[in-house]
Amino acid sequence: MSRKPHSYSAVTADxxxxxxxxxxxxxxxxxxxxxxxxxxxxxxxxxxxxVEQGSTSPTIGIVFEIATLLGIPLVGASASESRRNIDARLALLPSRVDRTRSAVNDDF
Structure with missing residues (x-):
């Protein structure tokens, strides 16, 4: 079975x-x-x-490694600061997403 080609949004391509x-x-x-x-x-x-042409083919790890070798920052803040912020946010969110909840009947 062949894989269907994935299309990317304009934002991703940019x-x-x-x-x-x-x-x-x-x-x-x-x-x-x-x-x-x-x-x-x-x-x-x-x-x-x-990678330099912006192709979607190379893996994200390869792209990030090349950027790191060149000293290009991958996140706005330092990686450790970003990790702390994300960890703090994740701590406030539920650990699971329950998809079985029924829709709220607010038709009254």
Whole structure:
């Protein structure tokens, strides 16, 4: 059984494009060739080219690793601060989502 191709929203495509351009700009600023960065990241030059072009094919781990190697921040605040904020938020939310609740009958 073949997999159905996934379509991505315009926002997702734009974000991948922006991150890819950031990666390319930072690589050029550091005067690294695509081959240099690909070797440091442990990926092929073709994979790096796909990342820089904003392709949806490379895994998120590869994209994040390349960005990290270049010193591109992945979250607005520091990772540890973001983690604390998210953990605090998750602590306030229910641990499970109950899908079996019946609809509220407010027709009176």
């Amino acid at each position: 974000a991948l494009g922006v991150l890819g351009r950031q990666i390319e700009a930072e690589r050029r600023t550091l005067q690294w060739t695509q081959a240099d960065l690909a070797e440091r990241a442990g990926v092929s030059r073709q994979t790096l080219m796909a």
